[in-house]
Every structure is written in structure tokens, then in C-alpha cells.
Amino acid sequence: MRKIWLSFLMVLLFVSLATAKEIKIGVLSDLSGPTSAVGRPYAKGILDCVKYLNSQGGIAGYKIKAIQVDYAYNAQQAISAYKRFVNKEKIVALQGWGTQDTEALTRFVAKDKIPTFSASYSAHLTDPKKAPYNFFIAADYSTQIRAALKFFKENWKEPRAPRLAFIYPDHPYGLAPIPAAKEYAQEIGYEIVGEENVSLKAIDATTQLLSLKKKNPDYVWIGGTTPSTAVILKDAKKLNFSPVFFVNIWGSDENILKLAPGACEGIYSLQAAAIYGQQVPGMKIIESLTQGQVQMTHYIRGFASMLVMAKGIELAAQKGQISGPAIKQALETLRNYDPLGLTPPISYFPDDHRPNMSVFIYQIKNGKFNFVKQVDLERKKEWLGK
Amino acid sequence: MKADKCGLFFESYGQENQIFPSPVQKTCLGAFLLFLLIVPFILDSYYLSLFNLIFIAVIGAVSLNLITGICGQISLGHGAFMGVGAYATGYFMNLGINFFEALLLGGLVASLVGIVFGLPSLRLKGIYLAIATLAAQLILEYVFLHWDSVTGGSNGLALDAPAIFNFYFDNDLKMFYLLFFFALISTLAISNLMRSKYGRAFVSIRDFYLSAEVIGINLFQYKLYAFGISSFFAGIAGGLAAVYAMYITPEQFGIHLSISYLAMIIIGGMGKIIGSVFGAVFITLLPEFLSIVSQHLSAFFPDISTYLLGLKEGIFGLILILFLIFEPEGLAHRWHLIKAYFKLYPFAH
Secondary structure, X not given: OHHHHHHHHHHXXXXXXXXXXXXXXXXXXXXXXXXXXXXXXXXXXXXXXXXXXXXXXXXXXXXXXXXXXXXXXXXXXXHHHHHHHHHHHOOOEEEOOOHHHHHHHHHHHHHHOOOEEOOOOOHHHHOOOOOOOEEOOOOXXXXXXXXXXXXXXXXXXXXXXXXXXXXXXXXXXXXXXHHHHHHHHHHOOOEEEEEEEOOOOOOOOHHHHHHXXXXXXXXXXXXXXXXXXXXXXXXXXXXXXXXXXXXXXXXXXXXXXXXXXXXXXXXXXEEOOOOOOOOOOOHHHHHHHOOOOOOOHHHHHHXXXXXXXXXXXXXXXXXXXXXXXXXHHHHOOOOOEOXXXXXXXXXXXXXXXXXXXXEEEEEEEOOEEEEEEEEEOOOOHHHOOO | OOOOOOOOOOOOHHHHOOOOOOHHHHHHHHHHHXXXXXXXXXXXXXXXXXXXXXXXXXXXXXXXXXXXXXXXXOOOOHHHHHHHHHHHHHHHHHOOOOHHXXXXXXXXXXXXXXXXXXXXXXXXXXXXXXXXHHHHHHHHHHHHHHOHHHHOHHHOEEOOOOEEOOEEOOOHHHHHHHHHHHHXXXXXXXXXXXXXXXXXXXXXXXXXXHHHHHOOOOHHHHHHHHHHHHHHHHHHHHHHHHHHHOEEOHHHHOHHHHXXXXXXXXHHOOOOHHHHHHHHHHHHHHHHHHHHHHHHHHHHOHHHHHHHHXXXXXXXXXXXXXXXXXXXXXXXXXXXXXXXXXXHOOOOO
């Protein structure tokens, strides 16, 4: 009996020692909801990064404890999970996920002063006046589309204006970048010939594509998720409709190769992080963590998101205090921080939370993602939040 | 009540019609309300936030119960009616109107919209009406997303914390009392409505529309009343949800919200006010409870944590199904049985 007590006490002591120097962060993930197909790899990236950081001795001597909750892409569950994070677990920072939870929590995190990284790259989250505690590590949706338009325009050889069309779901996420894209396209000399709505749950896009085909666009933007993009691409192939398709960050990950084999050949994919196996400094770490199992690019973005947050925490710790406001301030001093080459360098400013103005453009060739170019835009004031 | 008699004896219709007929009930309710009033001083802000979500859900569920459980008109658009209240409240507050008036206006706008979408209910019944209200859900979602100047479109709408005479309800403790007040008022209002002419008319429409019409109830008029009143309270619930989160987007008021409110009243017990309260508590707490359990489980099995955490939704569904099989009349019925057991103790028959 005594032995049991003793070992119990030892365990207690051990646990209390282990928890003595610990930073808690909350991780809101969608593991079972409508976006879980991409939510899982992203969350795995975050947790693997925590594992990696802890194996390196943590941040400034503190171990990171990531507390993960699956909120199934439901705003209400996100709110209650968040309240638990803040009041019970006393987190100092939050790794969020989609549009639903990030926007529902925008005001809460500002009030509680919890720096929040999300994978919702809506441009309005980059304006600290509206969302002072929100950060993310990829160029926002509007910047992504602008970068692609710039890239195509620069490579456009014919004397006439290139014809452009948009396909997107009638959904907050699909609609977000469209006004910015239209404005910029007109500014740099595109002719906008059409737009169509294809739902995220579509199983057929023939009608929409037939009407677009008549307008004969040179470039077609596809906003959506990988399954809806696959439907569009397959139907386009059936109809012999072959403009240059360019697809947004959530619409063209590695799954497109399985969902639309052949049909996805030649499309351009806009990404913000390296793909698995690309020759960048951080890839070695990821490859050893995942034991060579290929991960989606979302995994790498999750990993990078956690790296940047850790950098903020580390800078705050150097100044002597790890708290929400201190981490926010530290993050706002980041200038061209390179998260091991996994994403383009990242800077935040007190009045501008756009991480960078750079987009990685990939093209699918022979069933593989080929890195084409990193496109950089100017950090224009008037684009902030739009 | 006479001292020489056992049980409750009523000598007038008025007595029989009381919401809380016995002194025991009154005392229990009083004690419960008193308990709720002091609870915020005992619990921390996480539990209070759960209470707050429950209060909002109670208003929503009680109002859906009015139209679906009491009047028998299935509504799949309840989430969208809440959305109308939320956006209207937000819009009016951003115009500078004070919180109470904005909330009332929000309720009224929701009520009007509810009446408009209730119009088909004269011709349509059962599953057909369900589809018509589903259409309302989809149309309203479209409006939320595209009426940019009012709803903020895909960017959503930011609101300030509600204030009454410069007193800001800006934390869970203050919100607790505000939401508690509204939940109490709404529940009492609808319970009272039940024993009025309107309530009896609603029940008779639910039980058999033909007999209701034969005894002189104007079906169309009363169905629209039901839609109007129900949507009014839905609008209030939506408005409160909006000021609680202080940020609303179209996604929050999707079909999933309508379904989860239907689940609340089915689990709680159709047509029973107390049932909607139980349902609201149950559906709000169950995912939270499951996520705490799965979180602790995954601490023991870190390698499969993503699967364990994800399992939650499946278990949630399973529990709902089991509930429908083993407790088809809802939690209200079980509550009734429990009360009866203690009332008759030790001579249960």
C-alpha cells in the first residue's frame, strides 16, 4: 500500500514539475465536420509542430501544451470550446480554423486579448482596426487572386485584352475575393466575360460551363474546395472546354490528383506553403516527423502557422512576459521572418496584419505539382482589408 | 385548497388553469430561480458561458415548440428566422438605436418575415409545409449573404456589446443576467399563451384542423398568429445570440441550426414547454460533454487523438437515435414519471 502511495506521490510530483513551465495554447479543429477533409491534415501539422518544438526544448524553456478540440465546424461549439480554453485552461494563444469559428470569435479574442491564428484567409481579418488579435500566415484570398492575375497578365503575349471568367460557390468563402478580383482585373486590363456559381456540394457543373464556354474566356478562376473543383474540371474536359484554369488555395490540393486524374492536368494552383518534399530548409524536419509519409500542403501550412506563433511567443518571452498582448506586440515586430522556408517570409505591422504579399504558383504537370513562381505584389494601403 | 383533502382540488376553472397550481411547485420554482440568481457567484466564466448558450437555446426551442409542437406546423426555417432577428437587431443597433428597442424591432422584423413565410401554411400540411419552410431557410440565407448594405454580406456584421443606460453587458457574468431575464420572460410568456384562447386554438389546430375549423377557429388567421409569435421569439433569440457573440455571419444561421432546434424539441418532448427547456439544455451540453470526454481520452491515446476527437459527432448522432427509440415522448415525459414516482412514494402502482 505504501509503495502505491509513494509512486502516486512521485507521479504527482512529476506531473507538477512537468506542468511547472508550460504554455497552453488552444487548437480548434474540424475533425468531423464538413471541412474535416482538409481540417485533419492542417490540425496534424499544428500538433506535429508542437511536438517538434517541445523536442527542441520548447519555447524559451517553456513546454507547449496544445489542447485540441473538435468543433465540427459549428460556431456554437467553437464558442463554448473557446470559453473553456480561456477560462479553464488559461490559454495564451489560439490556433483556430475556418471562417465559421474565426469570425464568430473575432470579437471575443479581441476582448480577451488572445492572439489567434486561423486558416481562414479572409482579407477583412488582416485589418487590425476590425480584428486586432487575428493573424494568419498566408496571403489573403484577395491577394492570392490578384497575384495570379498579375502573373498571367505578365505572360500574356497577344495584343487583345485577355478574357477572364470566374467560377465560385455562392457562399461567404467563395464570394470574399470576387469584388477585389474584378476591380484589379479591370485595372490591369482584363476583359471580364462571365461568372458562374457552382456550389461546394455540386455533382454536376455542365450548365454553368456550357454558358461560360460560349463566352470563350482565356482564363477561368475556380474558387471552391477540392471536390467542387474536381467536378468542374471533369465536366470541362467532357465539354472540351480548356481555358487556363487557376484555382484557389483550398480548391486544389493533392487530392485533386485523385479526384480528377487527367482532367486536372495543366491547371494552376495558388498556394501559400511549400508542398511535401519540396527543397526547403524545414522539409527535413517534417519528413522525419512524418516518417516520410506524404502530407498535404495544408499540413505544412498548419506547421508553419504554429512556427510563426511560437516565434511570437519566443519574442514575447525574451521581453519578459508571455501574455496575449505581449505576444501580439511581439508578432507585430516580425519583419521578414522565414518559417524555415515553408512559406514566403512573414511580417506583421501594428496597423497591417497582412503576413506577406507573396503567392506560390504551382502547375500540375504529369500528375505532379510543379513549382512555377513566387509572385510578389506591392503592399498597397488601399488593399488592406479588402 | 382544503386541509382535509388529499391532493389538489379546484373549485373554479381559473384555479385549474394556473401554471403552477400547487404551493410545492411554486416553492420549488422559486428556489430554482433563486439558485440561478446566485449561481454566477459560485461558477466561473466557462460554466456561465454554457448557461448563456443554454438561455439562448431555450428561447429558440420554446418558440419553435410553439409553432411545431403546439400548433403542429413543422418549420425547417427556424434557424433563418433567428438569423433575421440577429441581423435586424445588429442593423438597428449599428444605426444607433439602443439595445432594447433594437432587439424588439429585430423580433418584430423576424415576426413579419415569419408571417410572410407562414402564408403557405393554409394550403400545405405536414411534410409539404416542411419543404415550404425549408425554402424560406434557403431564401433567407441567400438574402443574408447578398444584401451587403444591411448584412455585411460575406464579411459579416460586427456589433457592440449591448448597453442599457451606459451599462455594458460585456462579459459572461453580465450577459448571464440579461439572457436569464429574457429566457424567463419568453418561457413564461409562451406558457401563459398556452392557457389563453390562442393557445387552445393552436392545440386544436394541431389535433385536427377540421374540427378546429368546425368549432369556429379561423385556421389561416391562427396559423399566422402562431408563425408570427413563434418567429418573434426566434428573432429575440437570434438578436441575443448576435449581441452575445458580437459578430454574425450568414453561416451561423444555416439549415444545421434549424435542425438542431428541431432536435431539441423532439428530444425534450413535443408540445411541452418544460420539454423545450430540457431539450435546449441537453443539446447544448451534450457536444460539450462529449468533447471533454474525448479530450481526456485522447490524452491517454495521443496517437489516435484525431480519430477519438472526431468520433464525437458520431456518438452525438447515436445518442440522438437511442433517445428516439427509448424515450420517444421526450425528456418531459421522463420528468413527469420521476415526479409521479416521488408523489406516490412509497405506494407506486
